Amino acid sequence: MRERAIASMVPYFGEMYANPSGSHRFARAARQAIDEARDDVADVLGVAPGSVIFTSCGTEADNTVLAGVSGGAVCSAAEHHAVLHPIEHRGDGVVVGTDAFGRIDLDRLADACADPSVGVVSVMTVNNEVGAISDMAAVAAVVREVAPQAVLHTDAVQAPCWVDVRDIAPLVDAMSFSAHKFGGPKGVGVLTLAPGVAVDPLIVGGGQERERRSGTHNVAGIVGLATALVETDRDRDGELQRIAALRDRLVDALVGSIDGVVETVPRDHKVAGSAHVCISGVENEALLFLLDEADVCASAASACASGAMEPSHVLAAMGVDRELALGALRLTLGHTTTESDVDRAADVVVDAVGRLRRGVS
């Protein structure tokens, strides 16, 4: 977490502990903290403060839109499960294929949107596994033309570190975010809803968040989210260049030292912090163990409830061969990453892949 985000939260566990829905002076102080956080968040996301709804996580934000808008649902096959599963649950969804970079196929999107009953379309801004950036302007152009009645939602959970969301906001009706993706705390997220967009609330009760999301506010979490988001926005331009250079250094080292490394998405089509590669002839479950043993923390795809790695649905959507997909390695860079970090990571990965390949009988 960002240090300033942690520091900003601490008072709300102590002297500022009051419930912001109360009416006494301490409650009013907590309420003011949320109001200020909402203004800060709205500014960075390019929406009006009244459009910002604080949630418990990005998944809740996604689910609120996908469960709360009537009519059919359309999404891309590379979406996060927080979008795919609620659409499967509805039973009326159309999942549209992607190109080899994981971006939604615009022709097939237009076909799917041609059904006049379509009520919601969801296309992620940045893919969480491979880092591919969607052309949201092109997506919006298709949806507005073919399905003007539909709510256009984007899961922008991965975006704030790499993309100025102010450029995305005017294109869509709803966006989802999660604080821990930009150095804020876990357990707090944001849904933005453009004025006039009607969504049935997922959680009803005390009527918080203008009756769009009930439940006592997570005051410290909301304050931490806002602090981290403002700092992320302030640092973005400088960090993009620095991190892209580190990412290039890392991926160049892997490609240069290991045979059979495939860069999953070309660098100019993905975010600076993503170093997703597929390594042929290696099983990432074994690779991750060796990396962990050498204190390099990496990921492969998403894990199921048991903790087991599942074959990636994103790579499947992109048409990556299943065997190659088993060698997927997802190294992620962020604001704390240094040059010595990436050099060490490259050395450890090269060494581990060598061990695994030698060990294969």
Next chain:
Amino acid sequence: MKVLLAMSGGVDSSVAGALLLEEGHDVVGVTMKLWGGDSDTGCCSVSDVDDARRVAQQLGIDHLVFNFGDDFDRHVVEPYVRDHAAGVTPNPCIECNRHVKFDRLLRRADQLGFDAVATGHHARIGRTADGRLTLERGADAAKDQSYVVHMLDQDALARTLFPVGSIDKSEVRRIAAERGLRTASKPDSQDVCFITSTGGRDTFLGDRIEFRPARVVDADGEQLGAVDAVEMVTIGQRRGIGLPGGGPKRYVVDVDVDGATVTVGDEQALLDDGLSVVDVVWTDAPVAGEVLVQASAHGATLPATLTVGPTASATGDTVAVAWRTPQRRIAPGQSVVFYDPTDTRVLGGGIAVRATTVRLGPPTA
């Protein structure tokens, strides 16, 4: 030693971990995700994985989850379905041990620099005076699992540890309770992990193969009744074959899936002089002559004489078993395991194939 401990989330593998640590080993726990569908402990057996992880945390060891679902489907579930469709009754737990625990996991352990794989099976690994490894029954006769791990050869035995094989189950539970392990009083698992107790075998197979009705006939071919699913009938079965009660005891003596015919007969008709066993894996060198034979997980051992060969397949020898006295027919697909005459050591084992001669009625004088 650096040991990879297979943790099922049960008490035996939990205590195995505690004992390995006591012996000074460097232990990492792993739970294999094998079955992705419904089970009695949740999707992917998630509550068992939780138990394994919590025990690993209690023991202070790392815990991993390996997804061997593809291997499990290919080597255990698909053959299980295919065999039933062909009228063969396999033992999926043994195939899981053969292909997943003591093959896939062993190879993964090698790759990651582990010296051995440990499990919570009740069996013992010993060593002869001339340095050969032996596989022996577990110390607790009632819990012995040497039958289900009989496929371990010298190479596999050299890289396998069974820490609880030399103690009684009650001792295992006592150790678990003493250390406050959360699995101390967890009941033993009894059934095939991918078949739910609510749905059972019928539902599992019914969802995957098209059951065929069959005639039930006697030795003379006279129809006595009918069954809905010939694939669900096993040799030796007495109940559920559509025959009225009260008559003489009748057993299934033959199942002909292609001909959709189940043949029943009296106990005499169920007796064979011997059987053929294929895909035999030997613990050490092949063994011929007088042995004891066990053909079910907790079945009796019976004296017989083995003759090896003359043919063999890529997956093992073919062995002829001649019973000392005629025995009830072994259903094709069952694992048949050979023990030494003292009933202590596993010599090897394989898979029963359909008897070549079916005796119907008492032998003619």
